[in-house]
């Protein structure tokens with residue numbers, strides 16, 4: 287008789303129900319992680335403050351800094367001269383996934399932090415609810431200024447190594463330029479370094495023989511760079527769909543390869559776009575597709591095949607991950623063995639800013655002792671259960687951190703444990719409405735009037 291496996295994790299809500307039931311028991315375990323005599327300080331009623339390093343000043347790092355600066359000494363390290371992460375449109379970033387014509391794919395009333403709306407004027411006449419990247423960067427700058435986060439920021443400071451020390455503390459080394467190296471010890475580290483910086487190029491037999499141009503979505507800048515070309519776009523999630531639509535008015539033909547159900551609907555109004563299954567090989571100047579068809583004379587191949595997680599500042603033995611799946615994380619938030627090592631922003635298929643804030647509030651509550659964390663063996667059991675359940679599903683590793691429908695239960699779970707209020711009224715229904723809007727208008731959802739998202743008007 288086969289082994290009974292636990293319920294699937296993340297992919298359907300039931301897991302989070304399972305988790306809720308479980309954590310009630312586990313949380314009776316002693317609080318085993320407070321650094322340096324914190325327990326006795328708290329028992330005496332003293333305010334205890336930790337020295338915390340945050341790596342990255344994108345939306346996740348700013349969300350974490352906002353909550354953690356309320357109780358702790360925080361330093362935010364940002365390798366670039368500006369804040370905002372992917373939205374900063376920096377010319378100096380080695381990999382910049384946001385291209386010139388990009389507009390948000392989430393309406394801004396839904397995308398914003400719950401208590402910090404975009405301004406009404408961010409919805410200009412041409413871009414409506416889905417503005418361009420500069421509006422998001424300006425929003426994040428306003429957020430940082432409003433919560434006085436710039437005082438904690440070390441700009442142009444790249445964290446090079448993070449090493450564990452006794453008592454769950456951390457040695458952080460960073461460099462300001464090639465000649466200025468510094469180091470300090472912190473009680474905790476929060477990794478907010480983003481996961482859109484290492485492009486993934488799936489193996490494609492024969493591609494080294496292709497003499498045309500090969501780029502990744504991260505290198506794409508503008509549709510008119512492809513004037514008159516025959517372009518092959520591989521990948522049909524958000525970036526693939528956007529690029530096909532941006533290139534179509536300029537290219538002679540686009541061959542769009544992928545396996546998403548939405549491809550036909552998203553390109554129905556574009557006569558020069560031809561949908562195909564995934565690419566399988568390049569041979570003798572021909573690309574072959576999994577459906578048996580093929581195409582020749584391609585000028586440019588664009589990989590819209592996603593990005594990998596990377597943590598170059600850790601030694602290989604600290605974090606068990608393969609770029610798509612990080613095995614050691616409890617609740618996708620803290621290292622199961624080292625609860626002073628936290629991560630904000632690991633889950634995907636989410637509404638990022640509110641979820642970053644929910645994670646940050648959980649972390650802030652944890653590190654000021656508001657609730658009792660499951661002990662180490664319970665955290666490791668959680669990690670193992672999740673891994674086994676995922677492996678039983680036989681899904682690709684890249685879906686390990688996808689939340690999708692489960693994100694609401696995830697946020698509610700974190701906020702409840704942190705003793706914080708849950709999502710505002712109307713947020714979940716607004717999120718479902720936005721999802722429906724996107725499915726109904728697959729190709730041009732940004733330019734269709736959207737039903738009012740009622741949980742909060744812009745200020």
Ligand SMILES: Cc1cc2nc3c(=O)[nH]c(=O)nc-3n(C[C@H](O)[C@H](O)[C@H](O)COP(=O)(O)OP(=O)(O)OC[C@H]3O[C@@H](n4cnc5c(N)ncnc54)[C@H](O)[C@@H]3O)c2cc1C
Nearest residue numbers: 342344345346364365371372390391392444445479480631
């Ligand atoms: C093409 C595209 C479109 C998107 N559209 C939307 C959208 O419409 N709405 C939405 O909500 N989300 C969207 N997202 C998701 C977006 O990534 C998140 O909204 C969010 O901005 C991610 O923030 P982050 O802080 O996790 O990562 P990032 O924005 O990547 O920030 C990480 C920061 O860490 C810094 N850093 C990294 N390593 C180090 C180091 N060693 N030392 C110091 N600093 C370091 C980086 O310089 C960067 O500033 C989109 C993403 C992409 C790629």
